[in-house]
Amino acid sequence: MASKALVVGSGAVGLRTALELVRRNVSVVLRAPCSPLDPSNTSQGAGGLWMPFHCDDPRTFRWAQETLNELLPMATRQQASPHHQESERGLVEVVPAVYLMRNHGGPTVEHFIDHSYEPRRGQSTETLALPGWTKDPRLEFQHLTVEMLSWQNIINRLKIPPEEELKQAGYLYAWFFKPPIVNTSAMLTHMLNELKEAGADVNVESGHYYSSLDEMRNEAAQLDCDCIVNATGLGAKEILHDDKMVGARGTLLHYDREDCPRRDVVRDGPYGINGTDAVIMTEEAPWGSDTLPCYLIPRGKSIVVGGSYLEEDKEPSIRNCIVTGMAGAVGR
Ligand SMILES: Cc1cc2nc3c(=O)[nH]c(=O)nc-3n(C[C@H](O)[C@H](O)[C@H](O)COP(=O)(O)OP(=O)(O)OC[C@H]3O[C@@H](n4cnc5c(N)ncnc54)[C@H](O)[C@@H]3O)c2cc1C
Missing domain, CATH: 3.30.9.10 (D-Amino Acid Oxidase, subunit A, domain 2)
Structure with missing residues (x-):
């Protein structure tokens, strides 16, 4: 298991992965060019519906189930006691x-x-x-x-x-x-706050876009990170020259x-x-x-x-x- 990770990207995937790492006692450095609520961030504009859509990869079912495991208890807690956890309200x-x-x-x-x-x-x-x-x-x-x-x-x-x-x-x-x-924008803000409260090193306003994996590797080395999470969404298409991403x-x-x-x-x-x-x-x-x-x-x-x-x-x-x-x- 890594001890310190550089997570690049502040969409749903970057924030959620960073939180999972923090919960497993991995130090997290989160870097993104703009805030999760920036209009260029796909996650803030998503409909927020849980339902596998346009996915035929069989692994999707497991991922979707794991997401359901997280989301349903949140909804139930909120319904049972709207004041149970103020920070989870309306998510x-x-x-x-x-x-x-x-x-x-x-x-x-x-x-x-x-x-x-x-x-x-x-x-x-x-x-x-x-x-x-x-x-x-x-x-x-x-x-x-x-x-x-x-x-x-x-x-x-x-x-x-x-x-x-x-x-x-x-x-x-x-x-x-x-x-x-x-509620996508509320959830992104909630995850970002949770990360900051957990002591992660967060900079999601840098304006800096990584142009290659090497650039990420250099930054990780400078920050003493032994793991990189590339959560740049469609940005990964350019970074990895991956034409299969559409x-x-x-x-x-x-x-x-x-x-x-x-x-x-x-x-x-x-x-x-x-x-x-x-x-x-x-x-x-x-x-x-x-x-x-x-x-x-x-x-x-x-x-x-x-x-x-x-x-x-x-x-x-x-x-x-x-x-x-x-x-x-x-x-x-
Ligand atoms: C209109 C619409 C509706 C949708 N509705 C739903 C829905 O109802 N339910 C659902 O499950 N999904 C929905 N989706 C899909 C969902 O939005 C995406 O699957 C999800 O947001 C992807 O999250 P992500 O974190 O991978 O990417 P993103 O949210 O795009 O985040 C990528 C992050 O990487 C950063 N980044 C990009 N390039 C670089 C770079 N070169 N260097 C550094 N940082 C970089 C970005 O700034 C951003 O912070 C919808 C999508 C759209 C477009």
């Missing part, structure tokens, strides 16, 4: 989530009830399998038809579009689960959670005003697509609405974008 919230689909390959609960499920010809059991993370019982994951979602909603009273509207749009199935949502542009709109004019989404249905906020997602048309995924994430005082997923689009500034179905419905 994580468990919010019911509905992921809408036009088609799906696997069985629904309905099929299990009437034993009617038969795989399509040529479909292997592999392709039918739901992603590994859906099996975690803490998420209370269910695979439903929209009718079943609608029956359940008599009890759940979620602010989601009514069944007729979903069907009209072509959404016939839904995943229903309960993921944690992280970035994607995302655009999110933030609405005030209290005053959000969401009448078009909830249609003033019976649960519109007194219902429970829910995450709503779909990747498929008509409300979304591969490049314009459609999601709405209630988080802290905001409703975060997205989005876009434009691979290799490197433009750092905001530009006019196509507004997706959900954003259009919310913002109209």
Whole structure:
């Protein structure tokens, strides 16, 4: 085990790794060109939804589970006693989530009830399998038809579009689960403070970008560090000349959670005003697509609405974008 580590990068990965090292009694020197809340830092702009997305590496399931192990107790502690730990307030919230689909390959609960499920010809059991993370019982994951979602909603009273509207749009199935949502900027600040309180040597305003691993090695040697953690996110693509790393542009709109004019989404249905906020997602048309995924994430005082997923689009500034179905419905 290292005794002193140079951690480069103050995004979610750098801060979290630095904290893990401190907890294992490793001295930490954290260096980053700008504050975690700087707009150039991807982590501060993330939606904060826990759900493996665009990842097919089997290791993702374990990593995602480990993250869940951290986040769920934080949310529970907060719910059980809002004043339990003042510093953890508002960091994580468990919010019911509905992921809408036009088609799906696997069985629904309905099929299990009437034993009617038969795989399509040529479909292997592999392709039918739901992603590994859906099996975690803490998420209370269910695979439903929209009718079943609608029956359940008599009890759940979620602010989601009514069944007729979903069907009209072509959404016939839904995943229903309960993921944690992280208030990203609050969490980054919380982790940075925890590091400082633990005595880490922190400089996240240097303005200095490392151009190579050698430059990091030299700095580590000067600081007596016997380990380097390269947590520079997409920056690592340049540092390591790694063409396999591909970035994607995302655009999110933030609405005030209290005053959000969401009448078009909830249609003033019976649960519109007194219902429970829910995450709503779909990747498929008509409300979304591969490049314009459609999601709405209630988080802290905001409703975060997205989005876009434009691979290799490197433009750092905001530009006019196509507004997706959900954003259009919310913002109209
Ligand atoms: C719009 C959008 C929405 C997202 N929503 C979600 C979501 O809901 N849930 C989810 O799990 N994920 C989401 N993500 C993905 C998530 O934001 C990233 O996976 C995560 O932030 C990556 O964290 P990181 O610490 O690796 O990188 P970053 O946050 O980018 O941090 C990199 C750090 O390295 C520093 N750095 C970069 N280059 C150098 C260099 N050469 N020298 C020194 N320092 C350098 C940067 O300044 C920064 O401090 C979303 C991403 C986007 C774009």
